[in-house]
Amino acid sequence: MIFSGLYFLATILVIFLLNTHTVTIDTNNLADRAYKISDILNKSPETKFGDKVKILPKNSQTKAVQNIQKGATFSRTLSAKNMTITIPNYEKAVLKNYIQVSTQRSSTLFETVVVIIFAGLIYVIALGQFYLSNKKRLTFETDTIAKIKNIRRSPLTQSYLISEDDNKITTELNHLGETIQHQAESSTPAKKNLYAFIEFFEFPIFIYDLKGTIRRSNASFQNEFMATKNLDVFSPYSDVLQFFVNKMLKPTRQEQTFYFEKINAYYTVTVQPIEALERRLMVTMIDVTAYKVTTRAHNDFIANVSHDLKTPLAAISGFADILVNDSDKLPPEQIKGFAKHIVKETKRLSSLVTDTLEMTRQPIHLKKKKLNLTTLTQDVLENFKLSIQEKSLQVTTQFDDVTVKSNDKHLYAVLKNLIENAINYTPTGGKIYICVTKIAGKATFSISDNGPGLTEIEKSRIFERFYRADQTRDAEGTGLGLAIVKKNLTELGGQIDVVSVVGKGTTFTVTL
Helix, strand or coil: CHHHHHHHHHHHHHHHHHHHHHHHHHHHHHHHHHHHHHHHHHHCCCCCCCCCEEEEECCCCCHHHHHHHCCCCCEEEECCCEEEEEEEEEECCEEEEEEEEEEECCCCHHHHHHHHHHHHHHHHHHHHHHHHHHHHHHHHHHHHHHHHHHHHHCCCCCCCCCCCCCCHHHHHHHHHHHHHHHHHHCCCCHHHHHHHHHHHCCCCEEEEECCCEEEEECHHHHHHCCCCCEHHHHCCCHHHHHHHHHHHHCCCCEEEEEEEHHHCEEEEEEEEECCCCCCEEEEEEEECHHHHHHHHHHHHHHHHHHHHHHHHHHHHHHHHHHHHHHHHHCCHHHHHHHHHHHHHHHHHHHHHHHHHHHHHCCCCCCCCEEEEHHHHHHHHHHHCHHHHHHCCCEEEEEECCCEEEECHHHHHHHHHHHHHHHHHHCCCCCEEEEEEEEECCEEEEEEEECCCCCCHHHHCCCCCCCCCCHHHCCCCCCCCHHHHHHHHHHHHCCEEEEEEECCCEEEEEEEC
16 A cells, blocks of 8 residues: 555656646746847837737736736746746836736646556556465465474374475474474484384485485485485585585584476475484475476566566657657657557557466456357457558468357457467468368367468477567567467367478467
């Protein structure tokens, strides 16, 4: 609430400053004009001016004249649409009369609307990201704490679930460690029962002494690494080996996360001295690869969205700045061109926001109904009729009467993104072929183009968020279209296949 309040106050302040700046410019311009009229009248008293220029006698009792008589250099009067400036007219240092000039105020409506649109879009994006992140964090925290409590109740039959959070989760994990340690220490004889104890866990555990000899390891450790009696098994990972050696010199409890490159996994490694067994240290290794990968993917997604937002915002800001500061110097055609650019970039920004929200939407139970795939394809194609004409594309279709049980919004998004993708990447004058039919009893939609095609590496990555093949980076789009196609088809239970030849073209086939 505080952030929202400050954000809206900042937006209002920007709009206020913009209007104030415009009024100041209008005031200075009108005052300069009034003084020029004064000079003209002193030289040529018979000069006539328009209705917007009035000559007031020096004994006038208007409010504007009274303000000047009180010491003001000039008097300004503002209304919703007009501005009036009144100045004293002196001839040889003697007050002769007053000159009152009126003009229409400059409109700041366009700039105000642009600022409000930008502020609103940024606020919606920030609010969406905050909601999703907070919801994910609360769910993860609740599930993790519940799992840890189960481990505390029955530590010999439960498995671990660990994260790198440092609040409630860390507290519960500390309690868990104490519970396990107490149970291990209460065993008699301590060594035998402890060695048997570690076999219950499905994550790597081993015990080593202060000479660097591994005294015991469980099956999970032997599967992940090997059945060895020496810490040299960690020699490929110098940072891990150094960590264990330091604990031999100073046996204290410590936890640290390491990346094991050869097995491509992250483990949170905890070293705990065993009081019941002198000169022994127990090491537990919790696999946190999934958490790390999820965190990295989330950070990459945020970085990519932020980067793609900067481009249209920079363009809009640049053109708007030119219109604000230099509009009186530009011809109407150029002003109209700049305005078109602003509209274009605003639409691009809106598309990016829409696609981003679609990608971050949580899966829900979809309501399916019978849909005519041919009719839906024709509807989508009709919406791109202008784009097809602008690029002089030759579109050939083969439509059978095909019905399918699916979700209309999800399926429409799939068709829309595939057709738009083909239009964007097909060269001017190129060809597109669209087919709707049934193959082996399944509804099938395919679309082919004669664009630049894809390499094998590009084919393996085109469904990633924000990925674009090198030869298509200048094409229009948000970089999320095919990722949305893949996501929607996964939720619909469909699949998509890609066949592409470099320099010949690409064919996408959807089976439902």
